[in-house]
Amino acid sequence: MSDLDDNCLFCKIIKGEIPSYKLFENDDVYAFLDISHVNPGHTLLVPKKHIVNLFDYSQE
Ligand SMILES: [Zn+2]
Structure with a gap:
């Protein structure tokens, strides 16, 4: 996936280089539990x- 950045924590999670507890995944998004546990779940x-900036992401 060329849209991912090798030095980015979240990109590493998406690529599976950093383990995460996956809750949902499709072609566009990946959802996982926050390891810092701000609140359960x-x-x-x-x-x-x-x-980098949410406004750079397509509205779709
Ligand atoms: Zn990234």
């Missing part, structure tokens, strides 16, 4: 594309 949903 706290979930992070990230696009499968390295995006």
